[in-house]
Amino acid sequence: MRSILVIPSFVAVLNAFSLFPKPHDDFKYLITFGDSYTDNGRLGYYGSHQAHGPPPGVMPPEANVTASGGLQWPQYVEASTGATLYDYAIAGATCDNNNVERWAAFMNANYPSIITDEIPSFKADRKTKLYRGVTSANTVYALWIGTNDLSYTGILSDSQVKGTNITTYIDCLWNVFDAIHAAGGRRFVILNNNALQLTGLYRPLSDGGAGDNQFWQNKTLYNQTEYAQKMLEYTTSSNTMIDYGVPFHLLVKNRWPGSKVAVYDIHSLIMDIYNQPSRYLEPPHNVVGYYKHCDVNGTNCLYGPGRLDSYLWYDELHPSNITASYIAREFLNVVSGRSKYGTYWEHW
Ligand SMILES: CCCC(=O)Oc1ccc([N+](=O)[O-])cc1
Numbered sequence: 001m002r003s004i005l006v007i008p009s010f011v012a013v014l015n016a017f018s019l020f021p022k023p024h025d026d027f028k029y030l031i032t033f034g035d036s037y038t039d040n041g042r043l044g045y046y047g048s049h050q051a052h053g054p055p056p057g058v059m060p061p062e063a064n065v066t067a068s069g070g071l072q073w074p075q076y077v078e079a080s081t082g083a084t085l086y087d088y089a090i091a092g093a094t095c096d097n098n099n100v101e102r103w104a105a106f107m108n109a110n111y112p113s114i115i116t117d118e119i120p121s122f123k124a125d126r127k128t129k130l131y132r133g134v135t136s137a138n139t140v141y142a143l144w145i146g147t148n149d150l151s152y153t154g155i156l157s158d159s160q161v162k163g164t165n166i167t168t169y170i171d172c173l174w175n176v177f178d179a180i181h182a183a184g185g186r187r188f189v190i191l192n193n194n195a196l197q198l199t200g201l202y203r204p205l206s207d208g209g210a211g212d213n214q215f216w217q218n219k220t221l222y223n224q225t226e227y228a229q230k231m232l233e234y235t236t237s238s239n240t241m242i243d244y245g246v247p248f249h250l251l252v253k254n255r256w257p258g259s260k261v262a263v264y265d266i267h268s269l270i271m272d273i274y275n276q277p278s279r280y281l282e283p284p285h286n287v288v289g290y291y292k293h294c295d296v297n298g299t300n301c302l303y304g305p306g307r308l309d310s311y312l313w314y315d316e317l318h319p320s321n322i323t324a325s326y327i328a329r330e331f332l333n334v335v336s337g338r339s340k341y342g343t344y345w346e347h348w
Contacts, residue, residue: 023082027335029139030083031185032074033118033176036067036091036318037194038144040075043091043111051109053121057128059086067091069291069314070321074142076328083140086130088118095145095172099164100154114145115172119179126183136186136258140335143176144191144266147317150234152201152216156227166234170241174249181256188261189334191327192242193235195270200290200316202231208288210316214298239267247345260346264334266327269341273312273323280312280326287312291320 032038041063045054054060066072071079078085092111094100104111112118125131148154149169160168177188196202201216203209204224211220246263249255277285284306290313294301314320319327333339 021080021082023084026138027081027083027140029134030074030077030081030085030142031122031134031139031180032085032087032089032142032144033114033122034089034142034144034191035093035148036089037147038072038074038087038089038142039091039093040066040072040085040087040089042087042089046090046112047107051104051107051112053112053117056121056124057130059125059130062087066324067314067318068321068324069308069318071324073324073327073331076325077331080328080332084133086122086125088114088122089144090118092148093118093145094149094154095169095176098161099168099172100149100160102148102153111148114143114176115179119176123179123183134184136184139185140187140189141180141185142189142191142331143173145173145176146193146235146238147196150193150196150231150238152219152227155234156230166238167241170238170245173242174245174255177249177256177259177261181259186256186259188256188259189264189331190242190246190261191264191266191331192239193267194319195267195274196235197228197232198270198274198287200288200313202228203288204228210290212296213316214294214296215317217296235267239265243343246343250345251347258347260344262334262337262345263343264331264339265341265343269327269330270312270319270323273326277312281322282307282309284310285312286310289313290315 042060045060074085074087090112092102092104094113096115097110097113101110150156154160200210205211212218242263246261250261273280274287277287291308291311292301292303292315308320309322311320312323330339330341334342337344
């Protein structure tokens with residue numbers, strides 16, 4: 001195992017996309033909300049500005065090494081389509097700090113959440129020239145949130161705010177859509193919860209998972225089989241609520257008039273990569289282990305063995321750079337209505 005950071009091979013993956021494409025008239029802007037699965041550098045801005053976000057009309061510079069070890073999925077979408085990306089996702093975020101709040105010691109503040117920060121930032125930016133070309137027809141809004149809500153520091157360890165629960169988290173998703181719809185958004189993609197039981201973080205140590213680690217520092221004190229099973233229950237139940245909730249709120253309740261919503265089944269995409277790795281990953285493929293190994297403080301990291309593109313996972317929790325590129329490729333299929341991972345809803 002090497003102790004130096006090897007530049008990940010995202011350049012090779014990026015080359016698979018065309019670098020300067022012309023955006024389609026119906027997909028000129030991609031606006032994203034979420035956590036580290038989607039963050040392209042925004043938390044870094046908060047970390048270096050006393051937990052404050054950028055002023056209205058300013059998007060922070062994009063990182064080229066994100067929580068995937070390379071680019072994050074919206075950056076691949078941006079590179080392959082030429083669409084302009086406004087990424088409000090913040091690593092560590094939950095949907096709403098009023099339901100599940102998480103402390104970020106390095107900022108001496110809670111991680112900003114979607115409802116308390118990402119949506120207010122979006123609303124403030126909308127009044128600036130950033131949004132001059134944005135219309136309801138040429139813009140897609142993507143929401144991927146839940147990993148931190150359901151996490152060991154959240155609902156999995158009963159650490160949510162008193163009186164809240166998984167249903168509160170699901171209701172928050174619809175509240176996010178309400179805010180975007182009120183701001184003129186009409187085209188939504190919701191990415192469902194990852195197959196978290198397969199990550200090193202939630203997989204038992206006896207089954208190839210991580211021991212004590214930066215995301216769960218005393219994991220080995222727990223019955224890990226029980227917690228992996230709970231995580232499977234929480235993610236699959238939440239995903240079923242999302243599957244049924246979208247048509248209920250859109251069509252039965254007419255909650256977002258004039259809108260189209262696609263549910264993107266990330267859970268199944270990750271399971272497919274896990275079950276057929278040779279179709280996706282460089283040999284020798286590795287879908288159980290992960291590439292980046294740190295101590296419980298997230299320091300003294302070692303990388304490998306082998307190349308990042310052989311791995312489904314970058315670290316104990318995050319899909320790798322190559323996995324992010326597949327998430328992006330399939331996202332484009334979802335947006336164009338051609339994906340087997342997409343379920344599409346609109347008024348007829
Ligand atoms: C997908 C949710 C996991 C997540 O958000 O992980 C992270 C949380 C915080 C940091 N950070 O503080 O750098 C990174 C990843």
